[in-house]
Amino acid sequence: MRVTPAIKFGSEQVLRQLGLNMSEAMELFLHRMIVDQRIPFDVVALDTATLAHLEDQWEEKQRSAKKHKRHVQNRTRTQAQRKGGQ
Numbered sequence: 001m002r003v004t005p006a007i008k009f010g011s012e013q014v015l016r017q018l019g020l021n022m023s024e025a026m027e028l029f030l031h032r033m034i035v036d037q038r039i040p041f042d043v044v045a046l047d048t049a050t051l052a053h054l055e056d057q058w059e060e061k062q063r064s065a066k067k068h069k070r071h072v073q074n075r076t077r078t079q080a081q082r083k084g085g086q
Contacts, residue, residue, distance in 0.1 A: 006051065009058035
């Protein structure tokens, strides 16, 4: 299943609060659709402000993850250099 990164991030945040992962949520959704013989919710448009907010959150998470990765790499490199210099 393909979704935009902002939608994936936003939905994962909600699902985490519910104690579910994406696979479990999809299983519930598809089961409910079979039982009801329809999509189990009303389809409405997502307003631009909410979508922009979700995209901003996703982008910030990506920046933070890259920063953390660089920090870990630098720390690992420094530790390796210290061991090599002993």
